[in-house]
Amino acid sequence: MDNSEFFSQFKRLLVYFFYLFVIPLVLGIIFTGVWDHDLSVPLVYGMHDDVWQLLLSKGLLDNGWILENQYLGAPSIANWSYHSAAQSSSIHSILMLALSFFFDDAVKVQQIYYLLNFSIITAVSFFVCQALKIDSLISYVVAVLFAFTTYRFNNLFFAFLANYYVIPISLLVCVWCTSGVYLERKDGHGSYWSFLKQILRRKKFLISVLLVLLIAIADGYYAFFCLLLLGVAAIVVIVKKSQISLFRELFPVVVFGALIIAINFLVMLPVQIYKNGHPHEFYPNGEVNPALVRLPMEAEVYSTSIKQLVAPIINHRIPVMAELGRYIMSTSDAARKFPVIRPPVSLGSLGTILLFLAFILLVKKVSSSGDALALEESKQRHVINCLLIFSLFILLTSMSGGLGTLILPTNDGHPAKRVSYATEVNHDRKGRKEESNPKAAPSRIPA
Secondary structure (H helix, E strand, C coil), X not given: CCHHHHHHHHHHHHHHHHHHHHHHHHHHHHHHCCCCCCCCCCCCCCXXXXXXXXXXXXXXXXXXCCCEEXXXXXXXXXXXXXXXXXXXXXXXXXXXXXXXXXXXXXXXXXXXXXXXXXXXXXXXXXXXXXXXXXXXXXXXXXXXXXXXXCHHHHCCCCCCCCCCCHHHHHHHHHHHHHHCCCXXXXXXXXXXXXXXXXXXXXXXXXXXXXXXXXXXXXXXXXXXXXXXXXXXHHHHHHHHCCCCCHHHHHHHHHHHHHHHHHHHHHHCHHHHHHHHHXXXXXXXXXXXXXXXXXXXXXXXXXXXCHHHHHCCCCCCCCHHHHHHHHHHHHHHHCCCCCCCCCCCCCCXXXXXXXXXXXXXXXXXXXXXXXXXXXXXXXXXXXXXXXHHHHHHHHHHHHECCCHHHHCCCCCCCCHHHHHHHHHHHHHHHHHHHHHHCCCCCCCCCCC
């Protein structure tokens, strides 16, 4: 490599660094208003899961990992094996441990990691779009928009979930699974052993394996989300009926899904070992601890709806838009036992316009092709079709009453009955308290 080529590559790296790292970070600092804020003071405190998250970050730096805290739980020590979310979000803990070499304050480490994710999400989203052969300018716009969704600001207390850079990676792997980039036509012939050797030599397949491993340890919620997308990818592969055998087409989907499940089992193994060794903590008096039971209603109560998705944020700078947001939220809360303070995943004005535009384009395509899942021969057209399908599936999964509610984790035989009883008791207590003291502030219903 001569000097001119070296300087050309160096200049290109500087341009990438400026647009993908510096600009998003500066915008993130401006939009969060932390340029004059002491980052050792939490941006939010006492709202929701933020105290738990800060406790984990403090324990991480003091103890080296999040499962045990030597400084809590006297006369013994605190153990977080009852809550698997922290362990399944291992990559966040690893990255914050790396930041702890430069910053010795746990709150500061957590919040600097949050700010850095404006750049991380932008960079990952941009390179994923580039890998899908999307125009550079469009890739950059998409990357910045995704890094600055209202979720990152409205749900800052969900510190791990707000750092969602693995979602674009999940989409990339799933689109590649449907497009056949891991296979060639000659893979439809020959023995299965020769097919296995051929696919293991493919560069994109090996890259995808590494990406799937990252997804598996990044966050338990998003790992499960990737499994759902892989399921959609399998449906697309089955419907398109290529000339390559169905088994070989589905092979990458099955391998990636199995990897996610296997890695998550390994990551959660310490938690399971602790549970097996301390049954009295999880089954007091031989019965499951009701505080640790996951109930079906959580799939409804803690998810979003289409109203909340398109509602303007209630603290919108334009008074008319703020009032519209409050009105939409009031109509949504009227049908809910657990009122929502604000839209948890508001798309914002531009995002809402683009959402309905995407619907119009999808309807136009379906009406012109006559088949909602019809895939064109063009690779670029195939990518667009797949992204439309995945986008529609994500929307139908994330809203209240959507596909996500079909998965109901239960730990006993009668979860719904207990929810009803607990809810009624809480409402009765609330009503009696307000009757005895009409001026008292409304009490919160325990989750």
